[in-house]
Amino acid sequence: MKDVLLGIDQSVERAVAQAETVLDLFDEDETHAYLLHDFVDNPEGASVVQVDAVKRAAEIFEEAGVSVDLREGSGEPAESIIQHADELDADAICIAGRKRSPAGKMLFGSVSQSVILNTDRPVLICSAADESA
Template structure:
């Protein structure tokens, strides 16, 4: 059984990219996807299941036969991702970068970079496929 952590924010495009990557790369019958959302500001007391991007990713994964578990944290996103990956003992972490200019594509965003450099687990950086 493989366990994959999807670090999801509120972007539907990035959540879809991560879910599609997990669906396409992992054995759907023997994978559990751990959907993590870090609330940096949660004044209304929302839960992870109320985030539209998380629900969309879950639908893609569940439709493919992948087991889904929900997790939420509050604090520094990169620290929360790394700590959750360690606590869950996942086999891989997925993150999704933001769109950047051609020059900006050389660098990852700060959260992505901190996760990549802060863990010894494989990190998949996912992007949405563009149709040409």
């Protein structure tokens, strides 16, 4: 059994790309997907089950027969992804890259870069068909 943690943001398109990438690379019968959405700011107390991107990724996995667990975190996304991956002893992490200018990366940081640099687990970076990572 391969446990894969997917760090899912608000983008349905990126979540679909992540789910499809995991299905392309891992055997459906031997994969367990953990879908993590990190609420950086959640004053309304939303739940992971309310996030459209998470719901769509879960549907894709369930249609393929992959077992799915939903998780939520709060705070800095990269730290949350790494923490959950460590708690689960995940075999891999899958995150969605997004196109940013060099200045944007410097100003806002890069979750993808931070995860890659701060974990010893394999990290898959994927993007929606109409985006470049």
